[in-house]
Amino acid sequence: MQLTHEENQFERKTFPITLVCDHIYFQQNIGSLFRISEAFGVENIIFLGKDIPLTPRKINKTSRSTHLHVAHTIIEETADLADYLLQNNFEIIALEIASNSKLLREVLIPENQKIALLIGSEINGISEDLLKISNQIVHINMFGKNSSMNVVQAASIALYEITSF
Numbered sequence: 001m002q003l004t005h006e007e008n009q010f011e012r013k014t015f016p017i018t019l020v021c022d023h024i025y026f027q028q029n030i031g032s033l034f035r036i037s038e039a040f041g042v043e044n045i046i047f048l049g050k051d052i053p054l055t056p057r058k059i060n061k062t063s064r065s066t067h068l069h070v071a072h073t074i075i076e077e078t079a080d081l082a083d084y085l086l087q088n089n090f091e092i093i094a095l096e097i098a099s100n101s102k103l104l105r106e107v108l109i110p111e112n113q114k115i116a117l118l119i120g121s122e123i124n125g126i127s128e129d130l131l132k133i134s135n136q137i138v139h140i141n142m143f144g145k146n147s148s149m150n151v152v153q154a155a156s157i158a159l160y161e162i163t164s165f
Helices: 027-039 056-063 078-087 128-133 151-163
Strands: 015-022 042-048 071-075 091-095 115-119 136-139
Touching: 015 027, 015 151, 027 042, 027 056, 027 151, 042 078, 071 078, 078 128, 091 128, 091 151, 115 151
Parallel strands: 015 042, 015 115, 042 071, 091 115, 091 136
Antiparallel strands: none
16 A cells, blocks of 8 residues: 555655755756755755746745755855855765766765765756866766756756765
């Protein structure tokens, strides 16, 4: 028999993970990122960019009200975000296909370290400035002709992998 939300017995847990969204603007993706972040116990979401569309009515369709439960902030400038991440000693992990990226399953999660998981915009991916400050760049192996996947799907796979350690 299928269990309701109240009947499931999953352990409630929060991880020291901040999901950093580099210029993600599609509201369906934003809502879904809240939902997946809540499901994987993400501590905080940072949206990088100007005019991030956090309209509750539109986001709620995909977030299913999780935007009310996951802490989030907006940082408008890349330099300000970089300073914040570096000054607060995050292990910065970029999810991007790059010349120096390694397989996601090879990611090294330092013990007792805050993690910033960087995900890129729907159009341009993660900026070069953020890739330069990343401690690790990881990618998801794909076997079809397409070289990318939806940012929410990629974030889900990465969060699953990171929280499984």
